[in-house]
Amino acid sequence: MIEPNIIKKQQCTLAILLILTVATAITGMAMGYGALSFDRLIPTLIGQGSFKESFILFSVRLPRIVITLLAGMALALSGCILQSITRNDLADPGIIGINSGAGVGIAIYFLFFPINTTSFIYILPLVAFCSALLTVLIIYIFSYKKNEGIQTTRFVLVGVGLSMALSGLMVVIISSTEQIKVEFIAKWLSGNIWGADWPFVLAILPWLVVLIPFTLYKANRLNILRLSEQVAIGVGISVEKERLLMLLASVALAASAVSVTGGISFIGLMAPHIARSLVGPRNQLYTPIALVLGGWMLLFADTIGRNIVQPEGISAGIMVSLIGAPYFIYLLAKK
Template sequence: MMNSNAKVQKQMIVFVVMLLLIGATIIVGMSLGSGALSINRLFQTLFGYGTNKENLVLFSIRLPRIAVTLLAGMALALSGAILQGITRNDLADPGIIGINAGAGVAIAVFFLYAPLDPKSFAYMLPIVAFLGALLTAALIYMFSNSKGKELQPVKLVLVGVGFALALSGLMIVLISSADHRKVDFIAQWLAGNIWGADWPFVWALLPWLVILLPFTLYKSNALNLLSMDEAVAVGAGVSINRNRLLLLGTAVALAAAAVSVTGGIAFVGLMAPHIAKAIVGRRHQYYVPIAVLMGGWLLLFADTIGRNLVDPSGIPAGIMVALIGGPYFLYLLLKK
């Protein structure tokens, strides 16, 4: 019991530290950029005493981008945590195993060939991305699952990497045959440029997280058992296939909703859960809330640094995350 109390205490301390870190990064992100706001002017504008220009910069440009980036990072981290649990593999990530690429191809096809209604575009994208990612995840699961044998985590990751490469090739074919005016959007998406930086995209992303985060926490014990040996899960009375498919659907929905507005971002779902596990242990009820905050902060930090590093357009968040995540992935690969 003492051990459990100590873990809860540690979780609360890390939780508060992460909230403070996110708060500090948000303040820095709101004050930096073209038309920089001093801390004094920032708080005055937040409380309704800003000029028209300051209100426009803060409420129409910076705040929606910060909100989208934070929510997307949280969704990717939660998706990664679920995938690592159900595959029993710390290298699983929606970007690495092809789920993001599946969402990307669906978005590219929708954007290039569907008649677009600008008003419903933001709300349609997560659904289109979800369908593309779900089909990809189903194919990956089918190809990596041998009949009569338990799921092999390494096989699933390798099949996923193969799908990611094949779908990236398909994306290049789509771009090469597309109207050059629409290619810019797809290129931005591939680079992981936070393009959906407007309030409708925040409202399109928020419900997925609000519904699926409590559901994942509710399923924490099932995830704990699934991340062990299958015999242990069966012995504890867990319906393996049902729970695994439910949770895989949850992970796919979260990743698809996130990448539909941020573009192809990998490694957040790999790093955040892994760091959280190293701090508070491997039980999902302890580390998932920390991983969610960690993912939100990682993407927010990468975007804040990237958009202020190079003028005028900055470096896409996806590239910034890859610069950090690539070496971390190799480190994990060598360690395992």
């Protein structure tokens, strides 16, 4: 049974995070390259703005804000799952190579296959998922030991090594192709929110609509998987089946996010860890907080990054890494 004061703390934390998210979204709507002041937001939202104001808000900034929120939530939830099934707080889809695997698949598809502009947006998450799934299966095979299950430290180390190898492969792939396509891949690698349009929202949204309720439903199983192999087997859970199922969900979430935002790391590391430090280790409590926190963190990083230098700005992936890399070193030293 969860203590009432912990539930109350979770609710207060969620309320504060939602307020922060709304405040950051409003700030993001009014700031940027192009005139749209705070006092014109409400008139523009209700259809009383000029053509320029409506275009800036509804065609440029709002879809980018929604995409960033959804991608941050997906990356945070992916990190929650990975850290539970590996029992390792350093697990993150960017650090262990899932994002790099998705990136290689996207690069190969974009550079060497004919692009259909109608279906490209919706095929991209599927391509990213298949490529990331192949990557994580390789990591799983090399970190699994018979009669002992998955070796959590090895899982992270193999993932880091494979991520570096895939980054090298990406350089080889793009070194012999035309300049225009190379520029797109370079922006993707830096974590630029390139899929900032409403069709990309429709491309990523179904993944989250299915996988967020599914993960919350599996919260208790994730609690048990986080304890130990013996405990999980003792309560009657098919450990490998549940772990593989949740690993699939984690890969799908990360791949759907990075297919429209590019290579963004550390959100899946920081959001779950911060959420656990606030309300404890139960997935039922910290997963909703990590969801909102991940969305807000990526939105905040993108809002700051695109307004530091006009008009191009600094990519959200770089802004997140500036915070996430020191945080990763701190966790590494602590663990």
